[in-house]
Amino acid sequence: MRVLVGGGTGFVGTALTQLLKARGHEVTLVSRKPGPGRITWEELTSSGLPPCDAAVNLAGENILNPLRRWNEAFQKEVLNSRLTTTQILTQAITKAQQPPQAWVLVTGVAYYQPSLTAEYDEDSPGGNFDFFSNLVTKWEAAARLPGNATRQVVVRSGVVLGRGGGAISHMLLPFRLGLGGPIGSGQQFFPWIHIGDLAGILTLALEANHVQGVLNGVAPASTTTNAEFAQSLGAVLGRPAFIPLPSPVVQAVFGKDRAIMLLEGQKVVPRRTLASGYKYSFPELRAALQEIVA
Template sequence: MGWRRKRVPQRGRKAPPPQLHGNINNLYFPIRWRDRLHWDSPNPAAECQRPRSDVGLPKTRARPDHVGKSILWKRVGGQSWAAQGGAGVLGAFSDRMSSLHRGCRAAMPPSTWPERTSSTLSEAYYQPSLTAEYDEDSPGGDFDFFSNLVTKWEAAARLPGDSTRQVVVRSGVVLGRGGGAMGHMLLPFRLGLGGPIGSGHQFFPWIHIGDLAGILTHALEANHVHGVLNGVAPSSATNAEFAQTLGAALGRRAFIPLPSAVVQAVFGRQRAIMLLEGQKVIPRRTLATGYQYSFPELGAALKEIVA
């Protein structure tokens, strides 16, 4: 058996979009091999390096990885962003991924390494622009702190050699119920206090959580897929268009802007860039591989989320 789709009904609401649950004998997604190997443990590499009989590592066909934390949180690793100067985020992302892979490589010979995907952040990789259009072959990853962070994360996740098929999915802002970006935006928009951030002219690369899961599944299942895929929706939108569309989905006006000075004061200069500047990111290779989006348009995606 491979992966299976599972719906978890919620009382009084429509069931959420499909989430993926790996079969222990085939692949796992994405947090744990049941109760044997926990990705969210304090030291996952040490668990990998334990004797195989203790961990019970199953033979896996493919492995998706996603390690990280919201870079807009005020605290990372128990300390404030200012106290760490961003170094803690580097540790939480690239160091943890490198440690995990070193342990797993020590536990399994190269001939048994599974096919794998990893997920990074497209909004940080490509340089902000009001006019440029970026696809998977566009340059980036070397112009500021966060672009370098994504580059180091992708490098840490890469296995050596060409014998293993590997895919990197650079995701946009993930929209879904119960947290994430929407968890911070819904209350002010429901109260009629929502609006564009800064000028609102910056592009807002987004994707519905169901489509992000779908792209990861597609990358795992389709043997012809390899390299970088942009995990963003095919229809682009500016921040102002996003605010108007979310307001319309909630039946509220969305005209109160959040000034740039306030964003910089709250989040600091480095993290404010993520909100005040944007990129038009196109999933050209994702579409070319044959993936078909369930939510290609912003309006339909937001209506499904807030329904």
């Protein structure tokens, strides 16, 4: 297959590109910067969809960049970087003479309302209670195609754990120094997925004709709390992990509304993902963390 990957230069895109190429597919990236093996968003807008059999969008401004203040301008960038790129791909697919077989979007589990008790699968309600859930609703709506010439899949991802990027890259140093611990109360759920499994689920979504609709991109055992996550990370590093990161510190760094992403969480189960036949390489947290810190 020839696969077009929007935002494919990033953390998830690098892992997905590697896996797709290993499976014999050709990959073209869509990026803000031109380069070999890439087209830009401007080229996609002006020239239309290049010949391809499937497309996926991973583009989006990093929400948890601690160097950016959570003000209106940054919120707009977070929103527009996702909506505009998704709209450009949706329009290009709609106008294509030869529409691709599959169109896959990665969004997030922020669609579901944080709770200490509720359990969410792909059919659970959500998407309408705060900035992030509304963002996911608009983002998924921007990907909707008229008609059904192209199979559509949305993967709502949890926190992606992998080497060389993502949330864990900010945690490793304090944890290695024995200064790690739970964030806030630690009671909040921490829905996670190993990057190899997210790439695997995306590849299945691109390749398999029977996969359609929303899939939760979380590990089957991702009903972990933040405190359990901290304990496991400490254990695989052989370091104590008892020093909590107090909520007011998190709120001071990230802003109160954005800090919700770290201080609250959702218990998410991948019911449809398992029913799709996907076999996880890292269903358990310990093994996932061991692979990452090895």
